[in-house]
Amino acid sequence: MxxxxxxxxxxxxxxxxxxxxxxxxxxxxxxxxxxxxxxxxxxxxxxxxxxxxxxxxxxxxxxxxxxxxxxxxxxxxxxxxxxxxxxxxxxxxxxxxxxxxxxxxxxxxxxxxxxxxxxxxxxxxxxxxxxxxxxxxxxxxxxxxxxxxxxxxxxxxxxxxxxxxxxxxxxxxxxxxxxxxxxxxxxxxxxxxxxxxxxxxxxxxxxxxGHGRWRLSIRGEGNHAGTTAMADRADPMVAAAHIIVAVQQAAAAVDGARATVGRISPVPGGTNVIASRVDLWLDARHPRDTVTLELVDTIHGKAQKIAAFEGCTVTLSRESWTGxxxxxxxxxxxxxxxxxxxxxxxxxxxxxxxxxxxxxxxxxxxxxxxxxxxxxxxxxxxxxxxxxxxxxxxxxxxxxx
The missing domain is CATH 3.40.630.10 (Zn peptidases)
Known part of the structure; x- marks a missing residue:
C-alpha cells in the first residue's frame, strides 16, 4: 500500500x-x-x-x-x-x-x-x-x-x-x-x-x-440483595445515582460549565449484591479556573448530603488538574x-x-x-x-x- x-x-x-x-x-x-x-x-x-x-x-x-x-x-x-x-x-x-x-x-x-x-x-x-x-x-x-x-x-x-x-x-x-x-x-x-x-x-x-478529574468514593454497607429489607439498606449505588443527577444539575446552573460522570465502578460488582462502595469519576471544566473549582466544591457538598441521607459517606479526591x-x-x-x-x-x-x-x-x-x-x-x-x-x-x- x-x-x-x-x-x-x-x-x-x-x-x-x-x-x-x-x-x-x-x-x-x-x-x-x-x-x-x-x-x-x-x-x-x-x-x-x-x-x-x-x-x-x-x-x-x-x-x-x-x-x-x-x-x-x-x-x-x-x-x-x-x-x-x-x-x-x-x-x-x-x-x-x-x-x-x-x-x-x-x-x-x-x-x-x-x-x-x-x-x-x-x-x-x-x-x-x-x-x-x-x-x-x-x-x-x-x-x-x-x-x-x-x-x-x-x-x-x-x-x-x-x-x-x-x-x-x-x-x-x-x-x-x-x-x-x-x-x-x-x-x-x-x-x-x-x-x-x-x-x-x-x-x-x-x-x-481548565479541567480536572476527581474521584467520588461512596461507602455504604455491602449485603445480600435478596435478604436485606429496603428499609435496612445503606446502598451506595442509590446514592451514586442521585449524585450523578446532582452533577448534571449543578453544571447546568453555571454558564459555560461542563461536568460529567463518565465512569462508575461498584465494589464488589455482583448482580445479587448490594455494593459496599461505589466510585464515580467526575470531569469538570470551565474557562475560569475559580469557577471550575467552585463547581467541584458545590458538587462535593451536594454529594455529602445525598450520601448521608442514604446512610452512606463520600470522599472526594483529585486525580488531575490543569488550569x-x-x-x-x-x-x-x-x-x-x-x-x-x-x-x-x-x-x-x-x-x-x-x-x-x-x-x-x-x-x-x-x-x-x-x-x-x-x-x-x-x-x-x-x-x-x-x-x-x-x-x-x-x-x-x-x-x-
Whole structure:
C-alpha cells in the first residue's frame, strides 16, 4: 500500500484496535493495539529516513536532522478512550508524517531539526491521568504519584513501564528532552463544531479550558440483595445515582460549565449484591479556573448530603488538574499569519500541547469534524479536510523551520 499522504496512512491503521463490543477503537496505553500503532509509526518514520528513539518517559521521537536543542516539534498521541474515534490522536501523527513528505516534495531544507513526537497515555483511559507522558516530561506530575497509579486490573504504572522496557525509577521531568523543544505545534481533530460547514477546514488553537478529574468514593454497607429489607439498606449505588443527577444539575446552573460522570465502578460488582462502595469519576471544566473549582466544591457538598441521607459517606479526591492555558502569543500570531482566514478557537478538551505550553512555546491546529462528535465512533474528518490539514501543517512547519 502507498503510505504517502495522510489518508493512506490512516487507512493503514484503520483495523488496529477496533472495538467490536463498543464500536470505534479501544487503544489504551501499552495494549496490543497501542503497541502495534507505535511499531507502525516507527516503521513509517524509518521509511522516511527519520531516526527514532524512545525517551525515559516513554515518549517516541522521530527526527529529521540530529536531535538538538531548540528543534521544531510536532506530534500528538496514538492511545484512545474506550470506544473512541479514528482521528483523535492518530490524525495528528499521520498528518505530521505526511507533512514531512509534502515539505520534502517542495524542496524544503530545514535550518533546524524537526521531530515528530508520540506522547503515551494522553487520554488517561488506563491509568486515570490524562496527558501522563507530557506531565512526566514537564514535571507536572510527581514521579512517585505516577509510578503508583493503577489500572482496573491493579497493575501499577511502574509495573507496566517496566514490562515494556522502561526503567520506572527514571520517570519524571526530563530537562534534556524539554530543551530540545524550541516550538511545539500539535494538529488535532476538532472536538466540536466551531469550524462549521463550508468555511476553512483548519483553525488555530487559542486556549485550552481548565479541567480536572476527581474521584467520588461512596461507602455504604455491602449485603445480600435478596435478604436485606429496603428499609435496612445503606446502598451506595442509590446514592451514586442521585449524585450523578446532582452533577448534571449543578453544571447546568453555571454558564459555560461542563461536568460529567463518565465512569462508575461498584465494589464488589455482583448482580445479587448490594455494593459496599461505589466510585464515580467526575470531569469538570470551565474557562475560569475559580469557577471550575467552585463547581467541584458545590458538587462535593451536594454529594455529602445525598450520601448521608442514604446512610452512606463520600470522599472526594483529585486525580488531575490543569488550569486554563493560553497558547504562546507569538507562536499563535505566527500560525495565524501563515494561515490567513483560519479562525481562532478555544477548546474544551485537554491536549499535550496544553501541558507543554507552560514550559515551551506551544500552539495547535484543529481540522474540521463535521459531526462535532469526538470520543465516539461518530467522530469524523472528510478526506479532503484531512489533506487540507496536512497542507496547513506543512505550511506552518516549513515557515517555522
Amino acid at each position: 502507498d503510505s504517502s499522504g495522510v489518508n493512506p496512512l490512516l487507512a493503514a491503521i484503520a483495523d488496529t484496535g477496533r472495538d467490536r463490543r463498543r464500536g470505534g477503537y479501544s487503544r489504551p496505553v501499552f495494549s496490543t493495539a497501542e503497541l502495534d500503532l507505535r511499531s507502525w509509526f516507527t516503521a513509517e518514520a524509518q521509511r522516511r529516513g527519520l531516526d527514532t528513539e524512545t525517551d525515559r518517559n516513554g515518549i517516541l521521537w522521530a527526527w529529521w536532522g540530529p536531535p538538538q536543542a531548540g528543534a521544531l516539534v510536532t506530534g500528538s498521541h496514538l492511545d484512545s478512550v474506550p470506544g473512541g474515534g479514528a482521528f483523535d490522536g492518530p490524525l495528528g501523527i499521520a498528518s505530521a508524517l505526511a507533512a514531512v513528505d509534502l515539505m520534502r516534495s517542495r524542496g524544503v531544507q530545514p535550518r533546524r531539526s524537526l521531530a515528530v513526537a508520540v506522547f503515551p497515555e494522553e487520554e488517561g483511559s488506563r491509568f486515570g491521568v490524562a496527558c501522563l507522558g507530557s506531565r512526566l516530561l514537564t514535571g507536572a506530575i510527581d514521579p512517585d504519584t505516577a509510578r503508583n497509579l493503577r489500572d482496573a486490573d491493579g497493575t501499577t504504572f511502574a509495573e507496566a513501564v517496566r514490562a515494556h522496557g522502561l526503567d520506572p525509577d527514571r520517570l519524571g521531568r526530563d530537562e534534556q528532552a524539554l530543551a530540545r523543544i524550541g516550538d511545539f505545534v500539535e494538529l488535532h481533530v476538532e472536538q466540536g463544531r466551531g469550524l462549521g460547514d463550508g468555511g476553512p477546514a483548519v483553525a488555530v488553537g487559542g486556549s485550552v479550558l 486554563t492555558t493560553e497558547f504562546e502569543p507569538m507562536l499563535r500570531r505566527s500560525l495565524e499569519f501563515f494561515l490567513p482566514g483560519a479562525p481562532v478557537l478555544a477548546t474544551g478538551a485537554g491536549h499535550d500541547a496544553g501541558i507543554l505550553a507552560g514550559h515551551v512555546p506551544a500552539g495547535m491546529l484543529f481540522v474540521r469534524n463535521p459531526t462535532g462528535i469526538s470520543h465516539s465512533p461518530e467522530e469524523h474528518v472528510e478526506p479532503a479536510d484531512a489533506e487540507a490539514g496536512t497542507a496547513a501543517l506543512a505550511d506552518v512547519l516549513a515557515d517555522l523551520l
